[in-house]
Amino acid sequence: MKRLINLQPSRLSAMMLALLPFVLVFFAYVATSNARLEANPNDKLLPAMTSFGEAMERMALTPSKRSGELLFWRDSASSLRRLATGVGVSAVLGLVIGVTLGALPLLAAGLSPFVASLSLIPPMAILPILFIVFGLGELSKVVLIVFGIAPVIARDIQGRVREIPRQLIVKAQTLGANTWVVILRVVLPLALPRLIDAVRLTLGSAWLFLIAAEAIAATDGLGYRIFLVRRYLAMDVILPYVLWITLLAYAMDRGLRLLGRRLFPWQAVSA
């Protein structure tokens, strides 16, 4: 028998092992839910699987009585639009600021401490300010996401740019490049793979800020819905919504990873 530290799962057993916790949680849920519903058929805490089906049919397939819309899809579209705008703006801002500060020591001396301080302000603490300044509409939600993650991305990119071997920067200059071209042809391409990683890492925070903002002031959105139906203890809606958000987050993470491998083949082989 080999030592535990040397045991590697086969492909199949790795897959089974990965599925196991999900299956266990599922059955634990069904068993507990059944037990509770047997004791009290009106229990709302752990609804049966059939209740989830009915709730989702109501939310996703039946037009709402008030507006005639399919609420689930409308919520998803609104949330994804806010998230994409916020993350997209943050990625561009973070890249531009990070590359500039990383590549130009003179600018970094002036702005690095400022960006570092900005990134230390808890974004939720300034949410009221955002509501006051930008109103309760879409803008304040997007700005919250940007405020929350752009400084983190910028600092990450700045760090990556500083890690670029000095030799490469010197080399580019000996090939006749000016500052702008060094940044364009050397620094930027070398920093881009890190941007994908930085976005992947900050997606979790982006969701957090999105849901928080939606919970406080919105008329639709996944976070808005969850906090709205909480008043009626509607676990049959909340749990599928949470599952859906998790799935979306997972798909984005995988998608970004694939995109990174596609766009930067030179990196995949060196890793």
Add this chain to the structure above:
Amino acid sequence: MSGHTALIEARNVWKTYGDQVVLERLDLSIAEGEFCAVVGASGCGKTTFLRMLLGEEPPDRGQILFDGTPLHMEPDAGRSIVFQRYSVFPHLTVLGNVLLGLELRQSPLLGRLFGGARRYARGKALEMLAQVGLDHAQHRYPSELSGGMQQRLALAQSLIVQPRLLLLDEPFGALDPGIRADMHKLVAALWREHRLTVLMITHDLKEGFALGTRLFVFDKVRVDPQAPGAYGSRVTYDLPLKRPEDRALSAAVPALAMA
């Protein structure tokens, strides 16, 4: 070297880091077309001197003249370099790495060439790659190349901009002895073909003798055992070597590059 104008002339150059004197009273003069090998103990300041020639570090005292005028204190296209590592750009293919030298210089706005200019540059880059025997690997990324191939790529990339001075900092230090011998032939051939002026740092005295027309030894003339940083190095030996033309060296460049 009387009669020639010196390409590089260092006069009474000093360099200190903190209270550690690295170089002191360093004088040397290199004529156009020479192949100078620099040897010396580890930490004696060879790389520091090379960085000064690149324009990365200013001397604390003294003067370095490049072609008779004070050296431009910033890396530029007149002086090219091959480092021991990190000389090639990991995000560009072999062809892209060589093409880059032509693109960066000719296109100050985008750093890229298009259309006919690009086709012409591509042709020149492929010619250069053929000289170092890498034309078959033009589409590969550096991470897919062996150490020897990476250094050959670095040479091609440096030479495409036709530098007045080629600086080499232990370019073959990380290579196997067999590959190193092939690289020596290649460098000697390129040196003659392109009429280069070369300054090469090496830890391998044999390498210096094999390639150089001149050998510099950097060393300290004074040593204070109580304070190892109190005195710096200078050129303690300056040996003219037999011209490599005299040696049995095949001039068929592409054949030599088949390492």
